[in-house]
Amino acid sequence: MTEVLLALTGTALSDDVARCGAAAGYRSVQADPLRCRPQWLRAGAVVVDGAALEQLVASRLPAREGVLVVGARESDADTWRRGLAVGAQGGFVLPAEEARLVAALSSLRRPHRAAAPVLCVVGGHGGVGTSTFAAVLAETASRQAPGVLLLDVEPGGAGLDLLLGMEATSGLRWNDITGETGSIAGPALAAALPRIGDRLRVVTRSRDDGAPLSPETVLAVLDAARTNGETVIADLGRAVDPAAQGVLDSADLVVVLTAASVPGVAATRKLLTRLALGGEPVRSELGLVVRGPAPGGLTAEQVADAVGVRLVTTLRTRRALARRCEEGGVRPPAHSPEVRSARVVLELLDPRRGVIG
Structure with a gap:
């Protein structure tokens, strides 16, 4: 080849x-x-x-x-x-x-391992469930991928460790890691991060840490994970800071979540403009996930047309998942609607890299 x-x-x-x-x-x-x-x-x-x-x-x-x-x-x-x-x-x-x-x-033409893929999850507006869906994507990918790293890059979120019920799990947080040298050893990083099972690792902020993330540190962690064969799933929320932009530049797939509503469409269009993802050729794959129900009857296809991003799949709001978050962390059953939607998204990543075949 x-x-x-x-x-x-x-x-x-x-x-x-x-x-x-x-x-x-x-x-x-x-x-x-x-x-x-x-x-x-x-x-x-x-x-x-x-x-x-x-x-x-x-x-x-x-x-x-x-x-x-x-x-x-x-x-x-x-x-x-x-x-x-x-x-x-x-x-x-x-x-x-x-x-x-x-x-x-x-x-130089000898066999080498390709870097693992990067998937970014972006919230078109507040309250759409970006962090929850990122956690579901990571949990779903970890059932088949050899390793998954879930990055919490959302500056205003509660923390993915809290969402996953692992806030007491030991391991490094963002403030414990420095990437100023530009290079971090992948295996050493994987061993030091909080994890769920053998395949899913998470890096997030310490509780009450609201300091901006260093772009150098975030990208050093991302590079270390993907060169170590770990699929990276990044929760960007609505971040538009340099750290978030650096992760977007590295992404193979960017998934934007929005609600099936007129305000949701308007807010999403503005965010895409601020992130330089709208109105110009997109460097990475870009897809839309629409969360229902639609209060005004908008279809997912109409939302995608209005936002100007191709529709990947839909989600529906379920109280059961919110209750699971409160009772011990996001652990969606394998056949739940959220996991089915996550699989549709993950199938867009190159299956030759061993994510979801």
Whole structure:
């Protein structure tokens, strides 16, 4: 199968890099260095130039194998040091060293584990049950995926540990983790977080901790989990801060929840605009989940048309689930309506990554 070569280079070198990639059996893809987190982790190899390296280091992407630096002349020491910071394994002057670059790219073509997917849950407005549905998604995914990490990125929520009935469970919370170095070991992180069973781990705030989350820490945790093979499900609520935006940039699938009401539609359209998810081509898969009942008779299809996002599935409000949250945490039965809706969402993730087949 053809590997993907992520080319983070200017126009002066793009043709040379594409030609070398094709000669080594890659399909070249160009991307913005500031918005390339998903491709960065999944590409078979990455070729960067000096300008892109500055942006990559500022973005604090995790070091990875298969990064090669190119330039139109001999790179200076600062460029090479920036390359080392993102895990670069060699430098090449083009077009003079095209043969060496082809050889290096060819040597990188070996089997490797793809990064696990990231699913974001966004609330179109308050009170729609974003955190509850995120918890249901995580519980459902953990029944089949080898590992699931549930991220609580909602700044104003009560805390996913409270919703899951695990507020007394020991383990690290957000204020215990620092990601300023840009890299966290996945297995060590998994062992230190609160968990439910063997497959589901949760990272949330400590009780009464209302401090803003560090984007660097959130993204370091996300990267550590997905490179460790854990599916990441992030509850963003209605957050529009840098931490939430960074998670959105990394997402394979963004699910927006809204109620089947005129106010719900209006609020959701505004939120999508603030998150830069509406009105322009979306970087990630984007889907809508509509919660009923509809007080004014709006259908889910009408809501999706008004919001401008494709409909994935529907949910209906059930008092039984709310009662379960109060009595010991969200533990929906396998055949409940919530789990059926969660499965529809999870099936949109690539089944080849072992989430839901």
